[in-house]
Amino acid sequence: MDALSPEAREEYQSFVNVVYAFLSYKSDASIDAQRIYRSMQLLSADDKALLIEQPAVRVMKIIHALIANQNFINAILSCLCGRNISEEADNYDPMAPDPSPKTREDGDADTDPLIDKLRLIVRNAPFWQIPKEVEDSEIVPTQDHEALSRNINWVRTMLRQFVRDWSEEGAMEREQTFTPLLESLQRHVPIEDPEKPPRVLCPGSGLGRLPYEVVRLGYDSQGNEFSLFMLIGSYFATNFMKKRNCFKLYPYCLSTSNRVNHEDQMFTCHLPDVAPAEHGVKSDFSMCTGDFTEVYATVETPFDAVLTCFFLDTAKNAITYIRTCAGVLRRGGLWANIGPLLYHYADFNHNSVEYSWEELRHIISIWFDIVREEWRDANYTSNKRSMMRTQYRCIYFEAIRNDVEVYGKSEQF
Incomplete structure (x- = not known):
């Protein structure tokens, strides 16, 4: 009998896929590093002599940034499972083929080395409590x-998001x-009563920034997020x-285009600019x-x-x-918003309706009195260099x- 319902299995599989993507960052990014090295090696000896830095030196810097x-x-995943799963960087060869599957002493089928880490994290993460009846063989990523x-x-997006949310760079x-x-x-x-x-x-x-x-201002604060990548990061x-x-992060180490200076690619970003643990807050802070x-x-x-x-x-x-938004607010409550209308599902094979601001303004005005409206320029996870x-x-x-009163109901799609 299946230990998980179809709905629970779908959610659990999503979590497995997300964790595997985190674990796979370096091996996937190394493919890009190999492409950079391979292309630079095609240069003639005369062309290489003109370079600021030779291909092998440049690519090894990229590899160490990926590590x-x-x-x-x-470190993020270790906090999820309460175990240290840090990388061994000293002997890492970016040009070596993928390691051969590891043979288990008990004679079970060979596995991808990342799968062991995946199973360790999934079985210990506080986000999910999977039944013990679920076999290791069922904890595998999508094909x-x-x-x-x-x-x-x-994963790459999340790294840049860390720069935006939790560094001086952002x-x-x-x-x-x-x-x-x-x-x-x-x-x-x-705040009229701090209590x-x-x-x-x-x-x-x-x-979560x-x-x-x-909450640093003294309010009770609740964040809400749907993306597992962002939830784990927050x-x-x-x-x-x-x-x-x-x-430290190297958020642009694979960004070879639009560089002004040679070393812009290797910019090092330090995190965090503010450590939540150093700032005791008396207000309620939660994530949903x-x-x-x-x-x-x-x-x-x-x-x-x-x-x-x-x-x-x-x-x-x-x-x-x-x-x-209208349903969760008290009468007289505030809704403040900033952002573009770059509809996320418009370019995918999904059902999506893209409204103009004129249309949205009309709908918002049913349940809200708009007291301020203006246009503001803003960047999002941009590389300043x-x-x-x-x-x-x-x-x-x-x-x-x-x-x-809030009325009406929308169809789900």
């Missing part, structure tokens, strides 16, 4: 190559987006980054997992404010987000919950 990144990832590639890209981007939201919160929902602070919800909270900044960031600048519209379909105690940053366009149907940066023209608004 450092994997060690950071392994869907498209899904594997997508998950690996998520201070400008946080100033562009977090600061107006926090100033709006203090202006519209001031009973207002409750603030931050949907789509990513790696925005809800953390909220769990680590808010619970285990105990000292300033105790970790799951789909925003499902988790907050009903709330016992309304929130006093909702802050959303680069969030509205993550919906397949943004009306569901608007209705949910690059010759190419993406800047968004974001809609920023402050809206106050009115007396209109």
Whole structure:
């Protein structure tokens, strides 16, 4: 008899796939390093003589950067399972073929060396309590190559997100987006009694920096996130980054284009710029997992404010987000938002409705009085040293919950 229901097995398999993607970062990124080395080796001797740095030296720097990144990832995973799974970097050869499968002493089938780590983490992670009846042979990643590639890209995205949220390098981007939201919160929902602070919800909270900044101001703060990659990262960031600048990342080590200076590629980012463990907070700080519209379909105690940053366009149907924001807020509560409308599902094979700001403004105005509306420029996980940066023209608004009851229901798709 199957120890897991179909729904539980699907969720558990997603967790397995995410952990495997974390573990696979270095081996996958090494393929890019090999491509760089292979291409540079095609240069003539005369061309190589003109280079600032010879191919082997350059690629070994990249490889050591990948090892450092994997060690950071392994620190995250070690905190998940309570075990040390750090990498052995000294003897790592980037040009060596993948290691041969390891033979178990008990005679079981050979396995990928990463699978042992995968099973150790999955069986010990606080995020999941899988039944003991589940065999090791069932704890394996998907064989869907498209899904594997997508998950690996998520890992790379998460590393850049750490730069944005938890380093001095990301201070400008946080100033562009977090600061107006926090100033709006203090202006519209001031703390009158520090013993009973207002409750603030931050949907789509990513790696947890925005809800953390909220709680530092003295508010009760709850983050909400759906992505397992971000949930695992935020769990680590808010619970285990105990000292300033105790970790390092090389977020651009595979970015070979649009460099101004030769060494820009090897920029080292130190994390965190602020260590949550060093700043004792008296207010309540929590993270809630799951789909925003499902988790907050009903709330016992309304929130006093909702802050959303680069969030509205993550919906397949943004009306569901608007209705949910209205449902979780008390009358007179604040919804402050900043972000573009780069709808995440528009370019994929998903059902998705892409609304204009004019349409969204009309719908928001049913349940809110928009008291401030303006356009603000903002970057998102940009490389400040690059010759190419993406800047968004974001809609920023402050809206106050009115007396209109929430009505209507959206179809799920």
